[in-house]
Every structure is written in structure tokens, then in C-alpha cells.
Amino acid sequence: MEKEIIGKIKQTTICEKIVAKILDLVEQGVYQPGELLPTERDFSEMFGVGRSSVREALRVLQSMEIVEKRAGSGSYLTDIPVGAARIFNTSQMIEAFNVLDMSEARQALEVQTVALAARRASGDQIEAMAEANARLEEAVERGDKEEIVECDFRVHKAIAEGSQNVFMCSMLDALAVVLLKSNIEVMSEDKTKAALEYHRRIIDRIQAGDEEGAREAMAGHIRDVKERVTKGIKNK
Known part of the structure; x- marks a missing residue:
């Protein structure tokens, strides 16, 4: 029924x-x-x-x-x-904040999250990050924008899980509702190649237990994404 x-x-x-x-x-x-x-x-x-x-x-x-x-x-x-997974009421969040607000929140969140991952992530969790990035690379080769953005999020999700902080993982889930759609709208070949390289650096620093290096790599990645999103919005 x-x-x-x-x-x-x-x-x-x-x-x-x-x-x-x-x-x-x-x-x-x-x-x-x-x-x-x-x-x-x-x-x-x-x-x-x-x-x-x-x-x-x-x-x-x-x-x-x-x-x-x-x-x-x-x-x-x-x-x-x-x-x-929904710390915010999604519909209220969409009405109250714009994509750039979310990008700034993401930067503050993920830079701290990646430092915790460098400190706490297990071998299996680091392997999951690398596997997620490999799936992203395969999606890039196929050229499916929606799949690329989804795989990109899964890399960040795996990194967040490496922080072993449930609250931060949930915050990232909440931001994803907005960011997945905005990233599809500004997707480009250059952006995906840059993301893959940033991910490799981030995962390398996590594996090395280098908290500061992981922070710097993630901060650079999020800044790059924010600049591309800003440019995409201005060009609409």
C-alpha cells in the first residue's frame, strides 16, 4: 500500500x-x-x-x-x-545562505577536519581516501559531470571520516546539499584535474601525519574551488 x-x-x-x-x-x-x-x-x-x-x-x-x-x-x-546528517533544516539553509557563504564555511570546516585526519586516520581510512580519489579519476575519464561531482564529494567524505569526528562529518553532509549542485554548474576539465592533484597532496600529508601540511593543502584546494565558483557565478 x-x-x-x-x-x-x-x-x-x-x-x-x-x-x-x-x-x-x-x-x-x-x-x-x-x-x-x-x-x-x-x-x-x-x-x-x-x-x-x-x-x-x-x-x-x-x-x-x-x-x-x-x-x-x-x-x-x-x-x-x-x-x-541534517544539522540544519535544508530548505531554511538554502533560503538563508548563498553558495559563497557555504564555500567559506566549508573552508573553515575542512581545514580543521583534515588536520584531525592527519592525526587520527587509520590505515584503512587512508586507503579509502585513495580509493575514492581513484574512482574520481575514472569518472573524469568518462566525462560524466554529475558522477565527477559525486565522486569528488566522496573523497572529502572519506577525509572527514578519517578525522573520526562524527559532528564534522555531519556538517559536511549538510553543506553537500548546496555544494554538489553549485559544483556541477561550474565543472570544467581544468577544475577536475586540479582537484585530483590537490587530493593527492592532501592524502599524502595525511598519510605522513603532517597536520600543518594537510591544512595548507586543503586550504589551497578550497580557495581554488571558491575562486572557480565565484567566477562561475559572475559569468552567469
């Missing part, structure tokens, strides 16, 4: 609104960990939005590890605590 969804999302809203709506439903207990979620078509009809917007929202939730996509089966809700 289809579960009733109260209130449709207006066509003019963006994917962040859909993400917020799905997270609301999870927190209300409408969907349970391990449960198969409605299809893109079902969500589209429930919310009154296009399937492409639903698809984008599910990608964001997958990057946040709230949703797991299984080939040939569908999208399933994971057991990641939604409350921790």
Missing part, C-alpha cells in the same frame, strides 16, 4: 527542497532503515515535481550515505542517523 505524502512541492523549487522533504519523512518514521524507497516516478508524482529533480535529490542523499542505490533493485534507506 502506497504511503500517503501530505503536501506537494512546487515545480519552481530545486532539489534541496526535495531532499529536505524526504529527510522529513524519514524522521517522521514514514520510511525505515533498510526499506526500499519509492521509485523516481513515484516520488515525482507524490511531490508534483519532475523526475530529473527527484533523480538529483536522490544523488545528493546517496552522497550523504542516507540512501544506498542497488543495481537492478532500487534505492534503499540506510541506517545513518538522519538527525545527525
